[in-house]
């Protein structure tokens with residue numbers, strides 16, 4: 160009975176997300192008559208959210224058979240699992256998986272013998288390489304950190320199939336990473352803690368696509384924002400955008416909330432914990448749970464306890480340090496992930512790239528490819544059309560202008 164209720168709830172969430180992701184329906188409707196992915200086995204490791212269910216249902220409507228696991232052990236929305244399972248998807252995921260269960264679920268997807276692998280973070284791609292899974296024609300990768308790992312495999316001559324880095328599309332990283340993660344990170348922090356953002360001193364580590372979005376939304380809600388960077392250009396950009404820019408050591412004692420958005424490891428660690436103020440809140444928006452050195456937080460504290468779900472308190476020399484979502488992506492664990500409007504763009508890229516790689520894999524080298532420009536501009540144009548926004552065209556004279564020197 161519980162499961163039936165969950166299926167219904169998941170279906171309603173899928174409908175809600177679909178109604179904000181119209182460009183996915185357009186892409187499906189234009190291709191449904193000839194089903195370009197007919198019979199293709201698709202292996203997915205993605206955050207299991209209502210937005211992901213829109214991508215999965217679209218792939219099914221274009222002919223795919225799908226096996227799915229989660230890209231993160233804590234980010235699974237169980238009503239979506241129930242709904243997708245009822246629609247015939249082989250789902251291997253549940254909320255709060257242990258590390259072992261998470262890894263077993265990745266294995267299950269590979270045992271489905273996927274022809275195309277679509278991943279977020281590249282744990283599935285890496286496992287496919289380590290286990291020497293055969294029969295994979297190509298893949299796609301959703302996020303910055305996942306592409307970094309695949310490029311390392313390519314550089315070492317180990318990449319076994321072509322992969323398209325979907326994050327490289329401008330219609331992905333300029334919107335999903337910035338506006339989507341910017342908003343949903345603040346949502347995640349607020350949902351877990353309900354603290355007031357106005358007046359808080361928020362330290363944003365990393366001023367890439369995600370960091371820019373997080374800093375903008377934090378400032379918009381009245382926070383005083385300091386940016387920490389390692390790249391001179393990004394630091395300068397943050398400064399010109401009107402933020403304080405400091406070394407982490409200069410700001411570590413003053414921050415009320417720290418948000419890591421770097422894709423790097425151990426950005427906040429032992430030496431920082433020791434100097435942080437009483438009551439400080441630590442949150443991570445980067446893909447992996449290593450940006451805040453959680454192990455050192457455990458080993459350096461004199462005890463810890465859970466305050467409420469995904470809010471843990473660590474005692475350190477008479478001070479309290481609060482860690483959100485166990486150091487994992489706060490927008491997906493504490494919130495529902497990125498809003499459907501931006502995931503429509505990301506997943507439109509995914510869907511078109513899955514079709515592209517299935518149709519072209521024989522001609523493609525074993526490399527990490529950017530999203531073809533044609534796909535990126537198709538997604539931009541479809542998005543504008545969906546938003547009923549018209550843009551001008553260059554006149555013939557303007558097209559010639561500057562070409563005759």
Ligand SMILES: NC(=O)c1ccc[n+]([C@@H]2O[C@H](COP(=O)([O-])OP(=O)(O)OC[C@H]3O[C@@H](n4cnc5c(N)ncnc54)[C@H](O)[C@@H]3O)[C@@H](O)[C@H]2O)c1
Nearest residue numbers: 302303304365367368369387388389390421422423445446
């Ligand atoms: N939570 C989500 O929904 C979501 C969405 C998109 C991307 N991501 C993840 O967020 C992370 C960042 O993605 P991005 O697209 O912004 O990447 P990016 O490469 O555009 O930006 C990362 C920035 O961090 C800076 N940086 C690196 N090490 C640092 C350090 N030690 N201290 C301070 N700054 C440092 C880099 O110079 C860079 O400017 C990645 O792990 C990515 O996979 C998460």
